[in-house]
Structure formats: structure tokens, C-alpha cells
Amino acid sequence: MSGATLELYRIAKHFQGVVAVDSVSMVAEAGKVTGLIGPNGSGKTTTMNIVTGLYPTDAGRVTIDDVEISRLLPHQIAALGVARTFQNIRLLNEQTVIQNVMLGAHRHHGASLLDVILRLPKMARSERQELRRCDDLLALIGIRHLADVQVGSLSYGDRRRVEIARALATQPRLLLLDEPAAGMNFSEKQALAALIETIQEMGVTVLLIEHDIDFVSHVTDHIVVLNFGREIAEGTPAEIKQMPSVIEAYLGTEDA
């Protein structure tokens, strides 16, 4: 896996008069972790939904390694190597961990409908191959012992890990994590930070969307700050924490 560069150029999204994203331009460089932070309602998740094709952008464009993806459907964007997790975890609770993770491997199955109907060897071969790959991923993430456990019975932190494992099973070049640390306790956050580092070492570009400025500062040295659907600042954690506009967005002003 080698990371891809994600570039947003003046993307925008309006919902019946409500401006969710006004104009956002930013770059997530290949093989690096980029943080996208901002207060509630600043347009972080909408930005992510535009990148993954869930919403078409009203203006501007999105490119992955200079290939424009603004007009593509979500599954086409996924096929270009863009994977994501969801803010409100979206797993199949009735199914086991490995079954959920295997869903990420969907597009790598080489078997056609004919192979499946006639039970040709190709089906068993690709099934075995993907199962092994997903099993390795579970081991890497440290949840292999949970492979056959129903997702519904897992703790919050483990569900987040399963979602990340599923996203990695798609073999992404760009991974978008939507508030992965939300609701986690201190030790879970530490484990998550270590996991994000591992993912970066695999060569995957990571765009980390977060509410928690301290957590992001811990994982990355390049942060973009959104407020009211615009990017208001960009830089290293130390730089960002000094900027008046960021302090104002997060803490409010004295005379507000």
C-alpha cells in the first residue's frame, strides 16, 4: 500500500439554505497524518462526506493524486482506495468481528457470479485468501482473539477498532477517520494513537477528523482548523494553539 495525496479545492455544501461547508481548501499529503479539527457544526463531517462521495459537492473539486473524484459515486471512490470510518459506528451488530471485517475485502474478491453459482475453485481460493488477509489485519490491530465474537457484545473502543480493521481491509491509500477518539477513555485513546501510527507506517495517508485538539496534537504535526464551513488556520499544533482565531473558535471571545 502506498499513500495518496488528497486535495480539496474550494468545496462547498448547502442544505436548503443552511451552509454546512462554505468554502474549504486543504491538502492531506501522501503517507502523512493530517488533522482536521473544529468545533461542533464547523463542517468536518460534511467535508468528509463530500470526499467519500456521499454528498456531491456544490462547487470546487476533490482530487486523489490529481485524479478528480468530485463526480464519482461512493463505491467508485472506494475503489480508488479511499476508506473511512463513521462518527456513529456503523457495524453489523448481529454479525461477528471477522464477518464485519470481511465486508471491507468485498472488492478484492476475484470470483464472478458464475464462480459462485458453480462453486468453482476460484471462489474458495479468493475466499481463503481474503480471510487470511483479514485475519492478519485483526492480529495487527490486536483484536484477533475477538474474531468470532458478535460485534453487538463488544466494548465501544473495540467496536472502533473493528471499524478501522474493516476500513483497512479495503486496502486503502487514503483513510478517513471520523472522530475515532470520541467517547474513549485515556488508555483507549493511547491505544488508538499507537494504532494510527501503525497505519501511517503501512504507508496509508490518514485524514483524522477530531473534536479533541489535544488528541490530534498527539498524533500529527499538521492540523487544519475549520469554523463555520471555512478553514481558518493551518499549521503545527504549537502554531495553531497560539492563533487568536483558533482560540476564539474554541473558547469564544471575552466580549462575545
Next chain:
Amino acid sequence: MMAVLDNFLLSYGNLVNLCLLNIFLAYGVWLALSVNMFTLGTGGFMALGAYSSVFLTMHGGWPFSVAVLVGGLLAALAALAIATPVLRLRGDYFMLATFAFTEVVRIIALNWDSVTGGAVGIVGIPQLTQTWQLAVLAAGALYFAYAVRGSYLGRAIAAIREDDVMSQAMGINVLGYRLSLFVSSAFVGGIAGAMAAHLNFFIGPSDFGLLRSIDALSYPILGGFDALLGPLVGAILTTILPELLRFSNQWREILMGLLVIGVVLFLPGGAMSLLSFKWRSRHRQSKLVLPDSVEQGAER
């Protein structure tokens, strides 16, 4: 009681045919239902298959098998034609749109006298459908469902049913799946319509209306569409029960109605959940024997 038994035996051959036909149809509806498409278009697709195949065998002198295949393809083509607007709709609106399609086909059948015989229908259709043909179709549909369910395609279909937004993000072509399942479901409906038409001497516009669509939809729902054998069980139950209740014509439909309400209220998983209940609870228990792994996960 003897009279009931005699009556039952007299119509036994016919009943077997009907059961097999409805099993085949049930798996066709299951294809659509497996991604939450509650289709009421089955009657319309059956009508297309029935009228076109009868026209071909009676007026064109075409071989039966080719006429049936053309009937199925015509239904599939119709599904493809209405797919663009219809597949955008979800839930109630999807049901209404497919119901409208069935109504349009029925009204065309009612008025296109030269081809469909209008309200009178077509009489004297050659009885070309044989029991073994229906058995092959039913077995083929069952095998198809079995093969797909046990593969990554089946996992994708189950995921689409639960959460189509997430499925798209996993690279699953949700629209493609919905389209192929809708068209395949129509294809099965068309074939079933053609077989049904050549099972009786007569077809009329009211044979393939809303009631036919609801009946077909009720097979997999009553049997349980989560279970492989659900559509089969549902089709057999719904085909045989009205015959068993034939001793009282007034009570027949009331009892059938009560049965449907009862299953929906008390067995949301369909009749198959009666069978799988035991197995499932044992399955759950075996999971509970290994709580250490769950606890480890919670501690972290």
C-alpha cells in the same frame, strides 16, 4: 371429514404443481426482498410473461420453452425500463410505484382485446406446463439462493439490507446490486407467469393483479426471508392452507387473514423462526461459554 380428504386427494396433482410454482415465485420475490425492496410488481411481471408466452405458443406456434424464456426476458426488460425512477424510491413509495406498474399492466391487459382477450381473457390455452419442469425451476431457484447466500455476494446483500450508506463506503455497488436483484426478480416473475398460464386453460386480467402480488410477497415474509428455506416453507403453507380450509368458504379468507396477522405479530422472523429458535438459543449459549475474550476486550 372424508369428503375433505377426498376433495384434497382429487386436487392433489394440481396442488403439487401450484406449490412448486409458488416456491419458484417465492425465491424470485426473495431476490428483491433481500435488499428491502418490498415489490408489488410481481403481478405485473407475471402478466407480461403469461400474455406474451401464450401469444407466442397459440398464435406464433413457438416452442414452449422459447416462449417461456421470452416471457421472462420481456418482464426483465420491463423492470429495466421502470428501474430508473422506481429504484430511487424506498419503503412505502417503492411499494406504491411497483403497485402502480402492476395496475398499468392489468389495465392494458383489460383493454388490449386483440392480444389479451380483454376482460374475457384467453380461453383454451394448451396445457404445456409439466410437474417436472416446475420442480426443476423451484430446485434451481432454491440452489441459486443457497449459492449466493453462502458467498461474499450474499454478505454484500445482507450488508446492503442493514445499511446501504456503509455498504457503499466499503466499495459495494449498491445501485448495481439493487438493479440486478430487481431485474432478476422480474425475470423469475415473468417465467412463473408463463408457466402459470400454461398450467390452466384460461387466463384473465384479474389473475395477475394486486392480490397476486401480495400473495407472492407474503410467501417469503410468512416463511421468514432470513432463512434459506423460508420462502419455500412460506409458499407451501400459503398454498396448502387455503385448500385445507376449503370446508368453509366463508371462513377460509378470514382464517387466512388471521394467520397472516398472527405470524407478523408473534413470529417476525416468519415460520422458520419456529425451527431456528432452539438452534439459535443454543448457539448463543455456546458463545457465552467464552466470556474471557469479551472481557479482555472490555478492559482495554
